[in-house]
Amino acid sequence: MNILETKGLYHDFSGLQVLFGVNLEVREGERHAIIGPNGAGKTTLFNVITGTYEPSRGDVYFKGQKITGFKPHQLARIGMGRSFQITSTFQKLTTFQNIRMGILSKRGIRFNLFQRVDKMSGITRETDAVLDRINLTGERDFPASLLSYGKHRSLEVSLAMSTDPDLVLLDEPTAGMSKDETHNAVQLIRRLTEGKTMIIVEHDMDVVFSLADRITVLHHGEILAVGPPNEIKDNQEVKDAYLGDLVVEV
Numbered sequence: 191m192n193i194l195e196t197k198g199l200y201h202d203f204s205g206l207q208v209l210f211g212v213n214l215e216v217r218e219g220e221r222h223a224i225i226g227p228n229g230a231g232k233t234t235l236f237n238v239i240t241g242t243y244e245p246s247r248g249d250v251y252f253k254g255q256k257i258t259g260f261k262p263h264q265l266a267r268i269g270m271g272r273s274f275q276i277t278s279t280f281q282k283l284t285t286f287q288n289i290r291m292g293i294l295s296k297r298g299i300r301f302n303l304f305q306r307v308d309k310m311s312g313i314t315r316e317t318d319a320v321l322d323r324i325n326l327t328g329e330r331d332f333p334a335s336l337l338s339y340g341k342h343r344s345l346e347v348s349l350a351m352s353t354d355p356d357l358v359l360l361d362e363p364t365a366g367m368s369k370d371e372t373h374n375a376v377q378l379i380r381r382l383t384e385g386k387t388m389i390i391v392e393h394d395m396d397v398v399f400s401l402a403d404r405i406t407v408l409h410h411g412e413i414l415a416v417g418p419p420n421e422i423k424d425n426q427e428v429k430d431a432y433l434g435d436l437v438v439e440v
C-alpha cells in the first residue's frame with residue numbers, strides 16, 4: 191500500500207516552473223530516497239508535500255486522504271513529520287526543551303507553567319527517553335546553538351521524529367557533515383526510522399545506496415526513474431543525467 195502519493199503535481203515560483211506533473215509513490219514501511227541534481231526541485235517537492243507551498247496543479251494523498259492545502263501543523267497531527275535542509279531547531283532552547291516541544295506539539299498541548307504536574311512529569315520522562323535514544327543525554331541542558339554541527343543535525347532529525355510520525359521526510363540530513371558524523375547520523379536515522387516510512391533527500395550516494403529501499407530520481411522537475419538501488423545504479427538515463435561515472439559500492 192502507498193502511504194503517500196502525489197498526482198500530477200506542478201509548482202512554479204511566479205512563473206518559474208519547477209515541478210512538472212510529479213507522480214511520486216511511497217510505500218508504507220519503506221525508506222525512500224529522492225535524488226537528483228541541485229535545482230531539480232527536491233526541496234520544493236518536500237515543501238508541497240508538507241504544506242509549506244500549495245501546488246499550482248495536482249494533489250497530494252496521505253494514507254488515502256487528500257491533503258492538498260493542509261497546513262504543516264495539521265499534517266503533524268495526522269502523522270507526518272519533517273526536517274529541513276536549513277537548520278530548524280530552536281537555538282535558544284536546550285536540547286531537552288527542543289525535544290519536549292516536539293512531543294507537546296504532537297499532543298496539541300501548549301507548554302505553560304501551570305500545566306498539571308503529573309502530566310508534565312510524564313512528558314519529562316518521555317523526553318528524557320528520547321534523549322537517551324539519540325545519545326544526547328550528555329547535552330540535555332545545552333542550548334541547541336552550542337551543540338556541535340553533527341549533534342545539531344541529529345537533534346533536527348530527532349525533532350522530526352519526536353512527534354512519532356508514521357511518515358517522516360528528511361531533507362539532506364547529512365549535509366555539511368564530516369565522514370564520521372555522517373556515519374553516526376546514518377546509524378541514528380536507521381534506528382529512529384525502524385518500522386516507519388521515511389522519505390529522504392540526500393546528495394551523498396553512499397548514504398542513499400546503503401539506506402534506501404527504493405529511489406526516485408528527479409530531474410528538471412520530472413521523475414526520471416524509480417526503483418531499488420541496484421536498478422537505479424545501472425540505469426543508463428540516470429547515469430547520463432546525474433550519476434555520471436560515479437562508482438558506488440552497494
Ligand SMILES: Nc1ncnc2c1ncn2[C@@H]1O[C@H](COP(=O)(O)OP(=O)(O)O)[C@@H](O)[C@H]1O
Binds near residue numbers: 208227229231235
Ligand atoms: N522560494 C523560491 N523562489 C524562487 N525560486 C525558487 C525558490 N525555491 C526554489 N526555487 C528554484 O526552484 C528550483 C528548484 O529548487 P529546489 O527545489 O530547492 O531544488 P533542489 O532541492 O532539488 O536542489 C531552482 O531553480 C531554485 O532556484
Ligand SMILES: [Mg+2]
Binds near residue numbers: 232233
Ligand atoms: Mg534542496
